[in-house]
Amino acid sequence: MHQVIELKGVSKRYGSSGAPALGPLTLSVAKGEALAVTGPSGSGKSTLLNLVAGLDRPTEGAVTVAGRRIDRLSEYALARFRREYIGMAFQFFNLLDDLTVTDNIQLPAQLAGTGRREAAARAGELMEMLGIHKHARAYPGRLSGGERQRVAVARALVNRPALLLADEPTGALDTASAHGVRDLLVDLHRAGQTIVLVTHDLTLAQECASRTIHLVDGHVALDTCARAVR
Known part of the structure; x- marks a missing residue:
């Protein structure tokens, strides 16, 4: 099976002393897999996500995403790579308030x-798919948290990325909105989207992911495959 993510002997240290923030870690994520990354604060979840996104570089080891060894790319090449192959959705949406949803x-x-014209057509397609088309001309500040997260996910998917990274996507949402985003992630996974989801919410991990890894002190303490996602 084609691997979208391959980490080989990856570790990350900040400063010259102390234990690594992550690793050494060897991990692969297959095409179409939905991986949840859980663990306590300081366990290495955000470090792992940043390495996969090319926002940080490993101290040791190799990071390959969509067939490219991204830890060897220049900053310019990394930026281009992220635009083409990686979509990112964050806890606090990171939308531009002075731009419309579209x-x-x-x-x-x-x-x-x-x-x-092509970008607008793709945006329209995603807004229909995610149930936010009626907000096409609205500004983010007029939307609920759940609606803003759907806009953020649409933005992450607009370039048809090989990989969707979701960092605590329900962390800032009320219960009803969180359920809506959970259902959205389930639908995306069913449609074949490869997802890496970082979350403290074990229920979200169980319901959205086909596999969960639990990090403790920068190491994988548990790696489990779920039953079929509902």
Whole structure:
């Protein structure tokens, strides 16, 4: 099976003393897999996500994403790679308040060189799929937390990334909105999207992921496959 993520002997240290923040770690994630990463604060979850996203570089080891050895890429090449192959959705949405929902979603496509008409068509397709089309001309500040997270996910998917990274996507949401985002992640996984989900919410991990790893002190303490996602 094709591997979207391959980490080989990866470790990350901050400073010259003390234990690594992560690793050494060897891990692979297959195409179409939904991996949840859990663990207490300080266990290495965010470090792992940053290494996979190319936002940080390992102290040791190799990080390969979508067939590219990203730890060897220049900063410019990394930025281009992220635009083309990685979509990211964060806990606090990171939407641009002075742009409409449509403009927020299509911005990464335009930055990647997609024509305005094609980017708008893709944004419209995603808004229909995610149930937010009626908000196309609204500004993020007028939306609920759940709606803003759906906009953030649409923006993350606009370039059809090989990999979707979701960092605590329900952490800032009320219960009803969190259920909506959970259902969205389940639907995306069913459709074949490869997902890495970092969360403190074990229920979210159980319901959305086909596999869960639990980190403790930068190491995988548990690696389990779930029953079929509902």
